Amino acid sequence: MHTLLPFFLAMIAAIVLLNMWANKLKIAYPILLVIAGLAVSFIPGLPVIKIDPDLIFFIFLPPLLFEATWSVSFKEMKKWYRIITSFAFLVVFFTALLVAVVTNYFIPGFTIVLGFLLGGIVSPPDAVSTGAITKFVKIPKSTSAILEGESLLNDASSLIIFRFAMVAVGTGQFIWHEAALSFVWMVIGGAAIGLALAWFFVQAQKRLPTDAPSDIALTLVQPYFMYWVAEQLHSSGVLAVVAGGLYMSTQRLVFLNSASRIMGYSVWQSFVFILNGIVFLIIGLELPEIVSGIRSAGIPLSTAIGYGVLVTGVLIFARMLSSYAALVATMIFRPQNTPRAISKKRRWLMPALLGWTGMRGVVSLAAALSIPVTLDNGTLFPQRDLILFITFVAILLTLLVQGLTLPYIINKTGLFEGIFDETDEEVTRKKMKQGLKTHIYEYLKEKYADEIGGNTVIAKLLQQWEERAKAADDTWMSEKSKLIFVELLEIQRQYLTELNKDPKINEEIIRQQLYQIDLEEERLKMI
The missing domain is CATH 1.20.1530.20 (Na+/H+ antiporter like fold)
Structure with a gap:
């Protein structure tokens, strides 16, 4: 040995x-x-x-x-x-x-x-x-x-x-x-x-x-x-x-x-x-x-x-x-x-x-x-x-x-020349992220509609997600409210799971985004 x-x-x-x-x-x-x-x-x-x-x-x-x-x-x-x-x-x-x-x-x-x-x-x-x-x-x-x-x-x-x-x-x-x-x-x-x-x-x-x-x-x-x-x-x-x-x-x-x-x-x-x-x-x-x-x-x-x-x-x-x-x-x-x-x-x-x-x-x-x-x-x-x-x-x-x-x-x-459109995956990725932002904004507005006026945290969170949904980039800072944010991460997972049922969507892109969500959740735990 x-x-x-x-x-x-x-x-x-x-x-x-x-x-x-x-x-x-x-x-x-x-x-x-x-x-x-x-x-x-x-x-x-x-x-x-x-x-x-x-x-x-x-x-x-x-x-x-x-x-x-x-x-x-x-x-x-x-x-x-x-x-x-x-x-x-x-x-x-x-x-x-x-x-x-x-x-x-x-x-x-x-x-x-x-x-x-x-x-x-x-x-x-x-x-x-x-x-x-x-x-x-x-x-x-x-x-x-x-x-x-x-x-x-x-x-x-x-x-x-x-x-x-x-x-x-x-x-x-x-x-x-x-x-x-x-x-x-x-x-x-x-x-x-x-x-x-x-x-x-x-x-x-x-x-x-x-x-x-x-x-x-x-x-x-x-x-x-x-x-x-x-x-x-x-x-x-x-x-x-x-x-x-x-x-x-x-x-x-x-x-x-x-x-x-x-x-x-x-x-x-x-x-x-x-x-x-x-x-x-x-x-x-x-x-x-x-x-x-x-x-x-x-x-x-x-x-x-x-x-x-x-x-x-x-x-x-x-x-x-x-x-x-x-x-x-x-x-x-x-x-x-x-x-x-x-x-x-x-x-x-x-x-x-x-x-x-x-x-x-x-x-x-x-x-x-x-x-x-x-x-x-x-x-x-x-x-x-x-x-x-x-x-x-x-x-x-x-x-x-x-x-x-x-x-x-x-x-x-050059067997695969002309098959790949270099912009296809990038366009899919951008559409997916934009869909996530809009989905979360609508979710917040619907679930916490009664609390928006009297809760400054939720009002600010809703405002930031609204700005994020309208923004063309990812220049959005995370919010302090961990519980709500973790809930939103889970909603994003559910959205991606449904999106993955579309046969035209590359599952690898979905998995990459799910991995990013997991990393975000672990980062939140460290705050």
């Missing part, structure tokens, strides 16, 4: 430094972390990191998925649910099937079942990698919503394929009707368990006298509990966390106060950043050991690399093909949702962009490392080292090749 602790502390320090360097270079930090892990792994004398395969999912997946549900726009997910669900389930299954067929044909000793196992591992794109890469370029909110929503659900579908393939490898048989029933229970049961537990957590925290530290501590525990309960009931822990997290994110104004929301945002950002950093470092650190396993199995390194490149090509091809199929289906059945572009040529280039965003990462690594060394009967797991190596090659290639070229492609081709 004393030898590992300095190493882990050094890992965290390296993650922070590499992230700063990545921001300076304007590239995604997962790329630098993988390269750094690979470079560090060749330093002699470093301790070997071993993670229990049974714990790899439980340690990393629940918090990463839970945090993602709080960041995604649920309104945008509902708007694009057709393409999101098709990519999260149909495309994942199609990719796994294609990987199974190709590997069975080209790799000696690779059965269809092992191919499905590998397909389940490498089929889900990684949201962290995509988000880290696309933050340096501007993409439409519809594309961002599709990528974020897909990443929440495709983990569940790929891990279901992975689980069924593992059972088939271990037992040597696959019973379709039992698998179908199990699939239904995993999907419906997982979502139901997550929603039920999330509802209970919301009700409990709403009624208990919690403060910010205890609220944050509870949110750190909740995703693990959802995942564990669902897995104990042989359902999908991933779907439980996703469904529960989405419900709790929509209820954040109900059971968390302003201090909990502000502090929780910072804590979760740091926590998830460290988890992601550790995972991507492990990707690089583990590769030399996997290479030694390949060599001990008698497989030439060049041959194994060729297999990895082949599977990576299959992944890119499957996603590209699916992206164009989705565009054609949208143009035929829902032409009003066809992506905007300044020309037909650029419209037909957009699916290529969506297909090129299929970087692999955390989930693929966790699934690969969770493969046991031996089966229940004591025999070695067939092709384990090769499966691990192909997975690592797919992660490395998609991160390095697609990750480094994606921003360049977007900027060079």
Whole structure:
């Protein structure tokens, strides 16, 4: 323990430094972390990191998925649910099937079942990698919503394929009707368990006298509990966390106060950043050991690399093909949702962009490392080292090749030129703020009409809100009456919640304004 602790502390320090360097270079930090892990792994004398395969999912997946549900726009997910669900389930299954067929044909000793196992591992794109890469370029909110929503659900579908393939490898048989029933229970049961537990957590925290530290501590525990309960009931822990997290994110104004929301945002950002950093470092650190396993199995390194490149090509091809199929289906059945572009040529280039965003990462690594060394009967797991190596090659290639070229492609081709109106968000933001001022002024005038004449505080407050509603800027000073002001802040939250129901309003702008209101409430408490 004393030898590992300095190493882990050094890992965290390296993650922070590499992230700063990545921001300076304007590239995604997962790329630098993988390269750094690979470079560090060749330093002699470093301790070997071993993670229990049974714990790899439980340690990393629940918090990463839970945090993602709080960041995604649920309104945008509902708007694009057709393409999101098709990519999260149909495309994942199609990719796994294609990987199974190709590997069975080209790799000696690779059965269809092992191919499905590998397909389940490498089929889900990684949201962290995509988000880290696309933050340096501007993409439409519809594309961002599709990528974020897909990443929440495709983990569940790929891990279901992975689980069924593992059972088939271990037992040597696959019973379709039992698998179908199990699939239904995993999907419906997982979502139901997550929603039920999330509802209970919301009700409990709403009624208990919690403060910010205890609220944050509870949110750190909740995703693990959802995942564990669902897995104990042989359902999908991933779907439980996703469904529960989405419900709790929509209820954040109900059971968390302003201090909990502000502090929780910072804590979760740091926590998830460290988890992601550790995972991507492990990707690089583990590769030399996997290479030694390949060599001990008698497989030439060049041959194994060729297999990895082949599977990576299959992944890119499957996603590209699916992206164009989705565009054609949208143009035929829902032409009003066809992506905007300044020309037909650029419209037909957009699916290529969506297909090129299929970087692999955390989930693929966790699934690969969770493969046991031996089966229940004591025999070695067939092709384990090769499966691990192909997975690592797919992660490395998609991160390095697609990750480094994606921003360049977007900027060079100008795919989204003419789509963005730089004034749109600013106009929306100004209209929202003006609506808030007018709404509060009318609220004060209606509720405190009888007290305006005899209460100088309320009269002055009303006058100031009237001036603020008429002003073109924010040169308004806060009032001393905290209770009334806090009440007005809550009225503003209610107004923004109603405003968010408008499908034309960007939810990110609403969340930014709600965060500003939380900060204002905390500032008032300090007066």
